Amino acid sequence: METPSTRSGVLVLRVWWEDGSPDGFRARIIRIVDGERERPTAASETADVLLAVRAWLDELLEQNG
Numbered sequence: 001m002e003t004p005s006t007r008s009g010v011l012v013l014r015v016w017w018e019d020g021s022p023d024g025f026r027a028r029i030i031r032i033v034d035g036e037r038e039r040p041t042a043a044s045e046t047a048d049v050l051l052a053v054r055a056w057l058d059e060l061l062e063q064n065g
Helices: 046-061
Strands: 009-017 025-033 041-043
Touching (some): 009 046, 041 046
Antiparallel strands (some): 009 025
16 A cells, blocks of 8 residues: 655745736746745746646656655
8 A cells, every 4th residue: 555645735826917918917926845935936928827837736746756
């Protein structure tokens, strides 16, 4: 029987409308994995937000993490 992982993560995504941004918004992204908070990042395009979420999820779900 496999031991369940104790990995945990939190992703905070704050989005607000902002004129002049490519997609019309700005996002602040805060990523935490296993209690380690990374430096917050910002994005103003949907694709960049989705990439950040995907990277956080991939890191959290790593088998050898």
